[in-house]
Amino acid sequence: MFGEIFGAWVAVFLTFAIFSFLYKDNPFYKIAEHIFVGVSAGYWTSMFFWTQIQPNLFGRLWPSAQYSDGFWYGIYNFFGMISSSIFPEGGIDKGHDMHLTYLIPFALGIMMLLSLFKKLSWFARWGIAYTVGMAAGLRAYGYLNSNVLGQIRGTIIPLADPDLPMFSLLGASHFNNLIILVGTVTGLLYFFFSKEHKGNFGKVTRVGIYFLMISFGASFGFAVMGRISLLIGRFVELITYSSAQYHHATLWVLVIMVGLLGYSAYNDKDNPETEGS
Amino acid sequence: MNDRDFMISVGGISLAFLIYWFAGHPYFVTERLVMFLTIMIFSGTLMFYIRKARRGEDIFLRDIPGLKAIEEAVGRSTEMGKPVLYVPGIMDMDQVETVAGVIVLGHVSKMTARYETTLNVPVSRAIVMKAAQEACKESYLMEGRPDMFHDDMVHYLTDEQFAFAAGVNGIMVREKPAACLYMGKFYAESLILAETGNSIGAIQIAGTASQAQIPFFVTACDYTLIGEEFFAASAYLSQRPELIGGVKGQDMIKVIVIATILGGVLLRLLNDIGLINFNILQFLKVT
Amino acid sequence: MKYISDLILKMSSVDRRWIFLVIALSVILPLYFPLGLPIRPTPTTQQVYDTIDALPHGSKILVSCEYGPSTKPEIHPMVLSVLRHLFKNEHKVYVTCLWPDGQFLASEALDLVGRDEYGLTYGEDYVLLGFRPGNEAVVKGIVSDIRKLYTIDAKGTKVTEIPMMNGVNRFEDFDFLFSASAGYPGTIEWVQYAADPTNVPMSTGTTSIQVNEVMPYVAAGQVQGILAGMPGAAEYEALIGVPGIGTSGMDAQSIAHLVIVLFIVLGNVGYLIERNRSKKY
């Protein structure tokens, strides 16, 4: 139907416009870039409101489960008059029960909005302070738990395990375990700050850097695979949109865009200083 | 080791905990005891060396090339009359790397104030925008150049990862900054920024603890602060004694970690051959 | 000899846009003219297959979708293959999403495999609980009390009215978790806050780039195997015998990789020639 075909043409144009950046910065890319920034900012503003503020905040301050005619729900009904889509009749039914402690994030949120005015700019600091405090506590525990304790456990290797072969290419073996132990310890020592990396200590940290470099090479090699498959995904979609069902969108847009870019490159050759505005 | 009151307070806390423990430790989540002890020991080590540094003890810190290059990069931008681009990651202040990125921005904006270089800070989250604006305003004030600071220096683009990358690409190829600094938490867009930065010939310095992105920054940027080096940046740049003491404390914690690993291997060996029946792996159970 | 080294020297410092053109061709051409190279499963993919195949008949499986449109080419083929494997072994599949746009893709996958291919009924054989905001808080919520978090499913029907939800109150009521993850929140949050504390076995499928972050957890036994990027998807498609997007992409992947390696070799040969020449002068 029309929405799908028109959508296909829009998607094809935007796809080629982004790819044109590989050639050079040009008007097509600028259009796609600005559309993407504008649409995505609006997209997330709407998404956050309808998945956070309305269900999680208002849903906990005025849940439908405890709807009553008291003063508290009087305020709710007043809001309901302003916008019934945000504050539907009879409270918000998102399966929450009432948590008045959620007035705290509500207040911090209002303060954040008020920090727009220059005089009240420091209002934002309370919200920032809450965020940093929460981040410090949660991440400290989470990372210490999984990144440090979890990996210490993984590095405590069995030296006397009878059914482990001395060396094996695949699966565990004593040699492989020693490689992991030595690599982890020397790698950690590379991150030593309060000691000059010279003499024997320097040799040990050099071994550490070798392990780090192998690890960087490995994850880079791994990533190449992932990136190529994403490009495959884009071309598969472009091939789909080049079919008759979509009026050969891909072919038309490609020809027009290459033509225009070729023409402007031809003009630029005569007066090179007019860099595309 | 002559920090008497520190030793007294450690003794006091340990005693209090022992009493609480043997009094039945109400409300305590017992299976997380190891994590609790780890946090107390590590925090104690940090505090000990921070106090030591505050008392004026001289602590040596090895060079981190990436951090020395920051001042050179700002200087180079000034000579070429081009802006400095600073990206504090794409995540929000609920990530410790983003907070560290904003703190490093505070130091960099002191440099740009001193050298009178234009600073461009595109951000991907609104709370980061507010925090970065406060940090820059403070730095320009402390360098006596409040006139040079204007709010639009720090500007919001979008929360969306790749729209942000597209927008920053646009800034790079049009304003052609001489130095690009990436300090914070990054995901796949890291290589898009680094490759575009390379194509305009900018000096690029990256600092992140995003494990998966370190290889890309290492290959595509001139300097990279790898994981822990990034967190030590604020100590190096501020040269404040208590922060340098904290870095020394971190080193000592690494010694404890390595000792635990090697000790653990030994204990496991003894346990496997039956000399002792204490299973270190069970003890370090992750919950 | 001098002519050749000059040619290599010129090619070793080529404008990067030629590289881009060659990469584009090396990906497009195999899509039109497939080579059909053999696909041999790696041990980590085999481990996922064996773990799922060993699950007792009619188990309750939680599949969680944490990916978006930009990572769909790598992750979606995995989800389709794992769903085919689970439905072939007649398991009950519950789907949650930690990413908002994951819900669009999850419903697309369930409709294609659950409804069209296996003719199963929604609410009895599979259910889409859908997206809840809150990142790791959602994982913790599922671990402590899933019914507090999911009072309704993605279609708005009350959880109490869904037959297959009976007896499902907490994460421990599931027999297995498969996390299809492209970043944060994703596999690591499932390991930290769900699999580790409850010992419910889990496997995962991730984008290639996230494999490196998750591999230590696989090596430490916290995760039972991993499907690594599109090759992992292609290998799993080969294991269950149903070729899909993963398989068709593998030829293009092999060629593109070969081209990149050739560029690297070229660049290094040029670099060595340049260094030798600069030593001479």
Place this chain on the structure above:
Amino acid sequence: MLWKRHIPILIVAVIGSLTLFGWFIDEPNIKAFVNDDATQWFDILASFAIFLGGFNLLKMQLQKVLRKKQGWQYSLFAIGGFILAIIAGFFYKGNPDVAWGTHVTADGTLFKWIFMYIFAPLGATMFALLAFFVASASYRAFRIRNFEATLLLVSGIIIMIGRVPLGSSISSWFILYLLVLIGGIAINSVFKNKQYTAIFVSVGIIIVTSAGSSMGWPLDQPGIFYLPHLQEWIYMNPNVAGTRSIMMGIGLGIFATSIRYILGIEKSYIGE
């Protein structure tokens, strides 16, 4: 000063200690806060803040248009795109029988159309740019400058080729012959003596050929030269060791940094 500095630092200390030590306190309210509410509060706060972000974006783009700065025409697209998304989010659902709130994740709405045909293709294509940038970055960066860079290069190539079907078709004997040639080049550039090189290469080829024919040229034997197995070994051992040391470094770094914030030792993000 009290409101602007001391109270924020107090908030960080209180909330930080609560979320750090809350993990050890077996009390329902604290457990609920640490497990659930703490992050939910933040998500709500961030959802308010994003309106500030949207406002800042609009202000910057409008300024560009009004002052006719260079490239102001493109700012119209940014403003138009933002307004379109806000209309789809708050004013026009496009599918009347979908309730407000579920329209951001339901089918048939204008919001989903924007997601399917503008948001998703742009995101996927920007991501796909990496396929090109990964190629140009590895072409430029994988150079044998020193021993470390060579390790980076060799492990990268082995993983790249070893993990794709093509790699599993390359016989380990082919790799052995390749190593003999590379060994020859290395010896040639070190000793600069054609005779040594000729001897090394010919002896190498003889050894490999005789070993190969005696074992019947098996594709994946000796395993250490069969790329898929070699890449698995590199990936499961030296790579895990390197990754683990960085992970631990990051874990300790984040822990120490968080303690500095909670104890108020570092507060420059709130201003000196």
